[in-house]
Amino acid sequence: QSVLTQPPSVSAAPGQKVTISCSGSSSNIGNNYVSWYQQLPGTAPKLLIYDNNNRPSGIPDRISGSKSGTSATLGITGLQTGDEADYYCGTWDNSLSAGVFGGGTKLTVL
Amino acid sequence: QLQLQESGPGLVKPSETLSLTCTVSGASVSSSSYYWGWIRQPPGRGLEWIGVVYYSGRTYYNPSLNSRVTIFVDTSKNQFSLKLSSVTAADTAVYYCARLILTGPRTTIDSWGQGALVTVSS
Numbered sequence: 001q002s003v004l005t006q007p008p009s010v011s012a013a014p015g016q017k018v019t020i021s022c023s024g025s026s027s028n029i030g031n032n033y034v035s036w037y038q039q040l041p042g043t044a045p046k047l048l049i050y051d052n053n054n055r056p057s058g059i060p061d062r063i064s065g066s067k068s069g070t071s072a073t074l075g076i077t078g079l080q081t082g083d084e085a086d087y088y089c090g091t092w093d094n095s096l097s098a099g100v101f102g103g104g105t106k107l108t109v110l
Numbered sequence: 111q112l113q114l115q116e117s118g119p120g121l122v123k124p125s126e127t128l129s130l131t132c133t134v135s136g137a138s139v140s141s142s143s144y145y146w147g148w149i150r151q152p153p154g155r156g157l158e159w160i161g162v163v164y165y166s167g168r169t170y171y172n173p174s175l176n177s178r179v180t181i182f183v184d185t186s187k188n189q190f191s192l193k194l195s196s197v198t199a200a201d202t203a204v205y206y207c208a209r210l211i212l213t214g215p216r217t218t219i220d221s222w223g224q225g226a227l228v229t230v231s232s
Binding site: 002031032033035037043044045046047050051056086091092096097099100101102103104 | 157161171211215219
């Protein structure tokens, strides 16, 4: 059971928009920044979003992040088949004094 | 260009100690700007935080693994290592080494190794 809660799967058609939620508590998301990671099949995860809503160099602006209270959301517009991957949210948990992840969300582009 | 490379046995017997090393190139493990850590992923499952180490030796571990895990840094070799004792089949996973930014409310994994599969079996 993961500390952060994500939907197991989401799907949408090419060109459409999708959002992935990440729910936590005051000990983690509520008082810390959230990062998002993309894991393409058979590869290591890659940083997509840091500090709730910032994109590293090379990440397109059709990828976005937001946070409100104890929840965070990843948004992807203009979906492409290459976006099919598992997506994970992560942050720090002040009660555990450790990092925590969501259980991951599998994105299918229909 | 930063590169992280995991190395170590791919097969460990139950009750023994899993040992992995991450060799860092393109950056120094002595940097005061970063932590260095380990994350694992059991087959077909999600990511699990194992722990991190700072160049000073300061560590933070997942409480569920705390009694079995040790992470340490070797600045002379620009490496950091993981030891997980008393392993069982539940410890079978791909183990990733990574570079992290841990500053105040910020926890960001900005670079990952390619991962190393470790199987626990007799």
